[in-house]
Amino acid sequence: MTKAGTAIQPHTGVLPIGDLLLESGKVLPNVKIAYERVGPESAPTILVCHALTGNQYTVGSESAPGWWRELVGPERFIDTNRFQVITTNVIGGCNGSTGPLSPDPNTGEAYRSNFPFITVRDMVHAQHRFLQKIGISHLKAVIGGSLGGMQVLEWGLLYPDFMDLIIPIAVTPFLSDYAISFNAIGRLAILNDPAWKEGMYDPEEQPIMGLSIARIAGLLTYRTPKLFNHRFSREMKGGWGSDHREIAFQVESYLTYQGEKLSRRFDANSYLYLLKAMDYHDIGRGRGGVEKAVEGYRSQVVALAFQGDLLYPPDEIFRFVGLLREKGVRADYHEVTTHFGHDGFLTEFDRWGGFITDALKSSSLS
Secondary structure, three states: OOOOOOOOOOEEEEEEEEEEEOOOOOEEEEEEEEEEEEOOOOOOEEEEEOOOOOOOOOOEOOOOEOOOOOOEEOOOOEEOOOOEEEEEOOOOOOOOOOOOOOEOOOOOOEOHHHOOOOOHHHHHHHHHHHHHHOOOOOEEEEEEEOHHHHHHHHHHHHOOOOEEEEEEEOOOOEOOHHHHHHHHHHHHHHHOOOOOHHHOOOHHHOOHHHHHHHHHHHHHHHOOHHHHHHHHOOOEOOOOOOOOOOOOEHHHHHHHHHHHHHHHHOOHHHHHHHHHHHHOOEOOOOOOOHHHHHHHOOOEEEEEEEOOOOOOOHHHHHHHHHHHHHOOOOEEEEEEOOOOHHHHHHOOHHHHHHHHHHHHHHHHHO
16 A cells, blocks of 8 residues: 555556447447546545546646545545545547547547437446456445536446445436526537537637637536625726627636636537536436436435535435435435535535545445
């Protein structure tokens, strides 16, 4: 085992897992999974599932820290001296796993909008196949937030005996109509960008404006009105009333910057495919509804909710945990006090990381 406090360098790579039968009945050929692996390979393994625009770089490097580096690492809340942590880029993504930017074996050209539609369950099946390929037959825990949380919930039903513990964060058992509505705004923004070209655009000339607007629409739901108002306080950016295109307020500047920033690192086709997968998230689909589906959980469940989360309200997560308990599932609920709303699972780790540490300890004792 690595000594306490010693930095652990992640191992990254891309692994072929073969053909994958999708929920739609189509076969996705020659699937590849990009991954990050950190911690002792002999230690209990935790699978981390990433959110919509996340990737496999949970820990990352000193020069490019991963998106959960403050949560995962030596002597952190998920201690990589004690656990091996694996993250994979979802299929449909754009960071190395098979997705719209990947070459279609039938044509040799990138799939782009010819990529087949995928579901959260397809993502989980691909992850399971990947773990089998690297010789892992059991997990200590599966953890993730938002789209990552959707994967966690499906892991608990598709492979109920594969893990001891699931930790779904900032996620409900199905995506609400309210959340679907914001996804629809993002989708329309991309599809109506002249550079969209029915999805067959050159990757170097993707629909930047549409993707930027989609990102802005999402950002408005990721954080709370209180946080926006406190952070920007109607601070002016520049002139006043000279042009409709002028950015007069700091909040406009922030949103514009964040939209453009995403368009430089993420593919519009991937964004659309992952939005569609999120829209169809419903653990009760094909299982007789949510109340019937939860009877399939056999691992311990620890669910985290974030105050002010507009997309996945705490009261809905609390209700879900109550249903699990009614069905005899060992389930715990924690609500995090924060002004960050949904984005709380990517920030303020000191407020909630302890719940993760405690869950891993209690699972070991059970």
